Amino acid sequence: LAKTTQPISMDSYEGQEVNITCSHNNIATNDYITWYQQFPSQGPRFIIQGYKTKVTNEVASLFIPADRKSSTLSLPRVSLSDTAVYYCLVGAPWTHYKLSFGAGTTVTVRA
Amino acid sequence: EAGVAQSPRYKIIEKRQSVAFWCNPISGHATLYWYQQILGQGPKLLIQFQNNGVVDDSQLPKDRFSAERLKGVDSTLKIQPAKLEDSAVYLCASSPQGEKGAMGHEQFFGPGTRLTVL
Numbered sequence: 001l002a003k004t005t006q007p008i009s010m011d012s013y014e015g016q017e018v019n020i021t022c023s024h025n026n027i028a029t030n031d032y033i034t035w036y037q038q039f040p041s042q043g044p045r046f047i048i049q050g051y052k053t054k055v056t057n058e059v060a061s062l063f064i065p066a067d068r069k070s071s072t073l074s075l076p077r078v079s080l081s082d083t084a085v086y087y088c089l090v091g092a093p094w095t096h097y098k099l100s101f102g103a104g105t106t107v108t109v110r111a
Numbered sequence: 112e113a114g115v116a117q118s119p120r121y122k123i124i125e126k127r128q129s130v131a132f133w134c135n136p137i138s139g140h141a142t143l144y145w146y147q148q149i150l151g152q153g154p155k156l157l158i159q160f161q162n163n164g165v166v167d168d169s170q171l172p173k174d175r176f177s178a179e180r181l182k183g184v185d186s187t188l189k190i191q192p193a194k195l196e197d198s199a200v201y202l203c204a205s206s207p208q209g210e211k212g213a214m215g216h217e218q219f220f221g222p223g224t225r226l227t228v229l
Contacts (some may be wrong), residue, residue, distance in 0.1 A: 034217075036218075041222075041223075042200075042220075042222060042223075043115075043202050043204065043220025043221055043222060044154065044204075044218075044220050045220065046217040046218065046219075049217070068198055085153075087153055087165050099156065099218070100156070101146075101153030101154045101155070103151075103152060103153050103155075104153050
């Protein structure tokens, strides 16, 4: 499994953009990059997934450079409700998407 | 669309006792996962089913943990006997894809069962 490294914690203020970078140096050709969000006392929730370049949905954007050894999750104009743990994972359909969650990044948004 | 259902939500037992957790995935989802999440850590995959077959159980402590998914629908995870270090939240997730070559993937998680072993 490709190992991922992300910051343990990040602080931000309401209305700011939050960018979380994840390193995955040994990502395999067939691996996708997926981000999940987890609130206390809840299961993780899918945010976004990409393979290369840029992916955007109504919640976030995912930037992936050409070498795919890292990726950046961008949360635009965060609010207090975005305070959560964010996990970066890599996995491929060839392994039935066996995913390995790390410790994640705790994002705290302050007023 | 109904989400992943899990029961019970909370369970308190003493060490050496047995406990079972139940999961009903989203209808039609072929793949089912059980995770263990210890406080302050990310979820750790215990076992992954594709329909009613086991795809991966490499991190399942098979001397005390067992899981089954009869008829490829709902699933049960059992711990017998429980140890203090089994205290955690047990998460069930399901996903619609499972075949090789499937593009994209999303796991849908249930609310989890919080287990406390005293």
